[in-house]
Amino acid sequence: xxxxxxxxxxxxxxxxxxxxxxxxxxxxxxxxxxxxxxxxxxxxxxxxxxxxxxxxxxxxxxxxxxxxxxxxxxxxxxxxxxxxxxxxxxxxxxxxxxxxxxxxxxxxxxxxxxxxxxxxxxxxxxxxxxxxxxxxxxxxxxxxxxxxxxxxxxxxxxxxxxxxxxxxxxxxxxxxxxxxxxxxxxxxxxxxxxxxxxxxxxxxxxxxxxxxxxxxxxxxxxxxxxxxxxx
Amino acid sequence: xxxxxxxxxxxxxxxxxxxxxxxxxxxxxxxxxxxxxxxxxxxxxxxxxxxxxxxxxxxxxxxxxxxxxxxxxxxxxxxxxxxxxxxxxxxxxxxxxxxxxxxxxxxxxxxxxxxxxxxxxxx
Numbered sequence: 001x002x003x004x005x006x007x008x009x010x011x012x013x014x015x016x017x018x019x020x021x022x023x024x025x026x027x028x029x030x031x032x033x034x035x036x037x038x039x040x041x042x043x044x045x046x047x048x049x050x051x052x053x054x055x056x057x058x059x060x061x062x063x064x065x066x067x068x069x070x071x072x073x074x075x076x077x078x079x080x081x082x083x084x085x086x087x088x089x090x091x092x093x094x095x096x097x098x099x100x101x102x103x104x105x106x107x108x109x110x111x112x113x114x115x116x117x118x119x120x121x122x123x124x125x126x127x128x129x130x131x132x133x134x135x136x137x138x139x140x141x142x143x144x145x146x147x148x149x150x151x152x153x154x155x156x157x158x159x160x161x162x163x164x165x166x167x168x169x170x171x172x173x174x175x176x177x178x179x180x181x182x183x184x185x186x187x188x189x190x191x192x193x194x195x196x197x198x199x200x201x202x203x204x205x206x207x208x209x210x211x212x213x214x215x216x217x218x219x220x221x222x223x224x225x226x227x228x229x230x231x
Numbered sequence: 232x233x234x235x236x237x238x239x240x241x242x243x244x245x246x247x248x249x250x251x252x253x254x255x256x257x258x259x260x261x262x263x264x265x266x267x268x269x270x271x272x273x274x275x276x277x278x279x280x281x282x283x284x285x286x287x288x289x290x291x292x293x294x295x296x297x298x299x300x301x302x303x304x305x306x307x308x309x310x311x312x313x314x315x316x317x318x319x320x321x322x323x324x325x326x327x328x329x330x331x332x333x334x335x336x337x338x339x340x341x342x343x344x345x346x347x348x349x350x351x352x353x354x
Contacts, residue, residue, distance in 0.1 A: 031278055171273055191236055192278050211241035211281065220238030 009058035019202045029175040034182040036199035042182040076145035086125040109142035148179045187222040246285035255316040262307045
């Protein structure tokens with residue numbers, strides 16, 4: 001079943017074309033990598049799916065509906081920048097999320113915090129950048145959502161935590177849910193991806209099953225990406 | 232099970248190879264029930280869809296079979312397991328002989344070295 005569908009989606013800013021004619025389908029139960037260099041339109045596409053931007057033309061359907069209240073209920077979104085109130089403690093943020101989202105699993109959040117050694121009594125302002133990123137990811141993954149959209153979830157975290165995060169994504173994942181991960185750190189992440197989408201200069205230039213692409217090119221996705229996007 | 236994958240090759244093929252070895256080496260015994268797709272995916276730290284694909288492949292090879300609603304089992308067919316073990320062994324032998332050939336050692340000498348080195352090489 002189609003969870004996300006984009007039809008001829010275009011986005012312009014000040015007359016400049018950022019995304020042009022995006023046609024995209026994301027099925028239920030898939031982990032999809034949205035890959036591309038910086039400034040190629042990945043985050044713009046993600047913001048459109050999250051109803052934070054309005055398309056210039058074309059349409060997006062989430063479970064057959066335009067983005068809005070219903071889609072926000074089922075999408076758990078990790079933006080590239082944290083939006084947490086720095087004066088709050090971790091425990092207060094957990095309570096806030098628990099009240100705000102019907103599908104927030106508090107027990108799970110507390111378990112993940114323990115696994116990653118994050119102190120629930122700590123103030124956000126006292127946390128390092130990496131710790132804040134971990135916290136943000138825990139909050140996002142603790143919602144029982146149908147679609148997780150993670151915009152550069154691995155950028156600021158160390159390789160050991162990166163592995164833990166990927167395992168968390170995998171163990172959370174079920175046949176009903178899908179995950180979209182935008183990243184340019186491909187080598188660490190490619191083992192968990194079902195599908196890859198390459199975005200270049202506002203266009204989708206390649207969509208493929210990960211294993212099919214490896215078989216065809218006899219190379220890792222990382223290598224294929226490097227070849228494709230060679231400067 | 233080792234969970235280090237080579238990203239150059241399809242992961243499902245590497246999973247097939249790993250599970251095949253578990254079966255021919257007897258770590259997965261004949262007729263034994265194997266863990267569910269989800270459990271296996273978590274053990275191997277791969278996407279469940281990829282694991283599913285690997286199991287379908289093993290089922291096509293008749294190394295495992297599905298018992299309707301009960302889950303998947305290792306084949307009871309010992310001959311089949313032996314046959315696959317033999318194929319794997321042949322591959323290893325050919326790799327060895329080819330590597331020896333590459334460094335200028337012919338077949339007879341390669342066999343001799345194998346017999347000599349093999350004694351203390353095996354652990």
